[in-house]
Amino acid sequence: MVALQQLKLLISLAKLDGEIGEQERKYILNIGTANGFLVAEILPMFIQEHRLTIPDDLTADEKFEYLYSLVQLMKVDEKLYAEEIKFCGTVATKLGYKPELMFELMLKVKGPQTAENKEELRALAQTFLTD
Numbered sequence: 001m002v003a004l005q006q007l008k009l010l011i012s013l014a015k016l017d018g019e020i021g022e023q024e025r026k027y028i029l030n031i032g033t034a035n036g037f038l039v040a041e042i043l044p045m046f047i048q049e050h051r052l053t054i055p056d057d058l059t060a061d062e063k064f065e066y067l068y069s070l071v072q073l074m075k076v077d078e079k080l081y082a083e084e085i086k087f088c089g090t091v092a093t094k095l096g097y098k099p100e101l102m103f104e105l106m107l108k109v110k111g112p113q114t115a116e117n118k119e120e121l122r123a124l125a126q127t128f129l130t131d
Contacts, residue, residue: 002058003035006066007042008050009091010073016083020046023076031069054094063095064125068118071105080106092128101128 010031014024025046032042058066070088074080085106089099101124108121 002055002062003032003037005053005055006035006069007032007037007045008053009066010069011045011048012050012052013070013073013084013087016087017079017081021077024073027073027076052090052094054091058095060126061122063097064122066095067092067097067101067105067125068109068121071102071109074106075109096130097125098128098130101125104128 007028010028011020014020014028020028028046029039029042033039054066067088070091074084074088085102088102092099092102104124105121108124113121
């Protein structure tokens with residue numbers, strides 16, 4: 001359920017600019033298949049509308065992964081839109097973070113991250129928790 005909601009969030013974010021680019025599509029498919037979904041299960045999701053739903057029982061790591069994947073998706077096509085930033089700020093708030101975290105992550109996430117870099121980002125995210 002957690003991975004399904006994450007996929008729906010990613011697809012909703014990708015659709016905000018009016019079209020889902022090939023890089024965005026590949027990124028979402030990679031996330032889905034890494035979480036055990038078949039491509040044939042994911043593709044129909046691209047044409048559906050999805051409500052902004054955040055599971056209540058996410059762990060701290062799952063919350064971070066939601067945000068991290070959103071930031072990576074925003075940056076994959078090297079174009080940032082105000083609607084995307086607003087959407088991600090809303091998601092961050094619903095996850096219990098201050099929306100300013102998104103700006104910090106957007107500045108610090110650049111391409112593939114090492115495990116060490118990702119842990120530094122995870123620690124940074126913890127400082128933005130509102131709970």
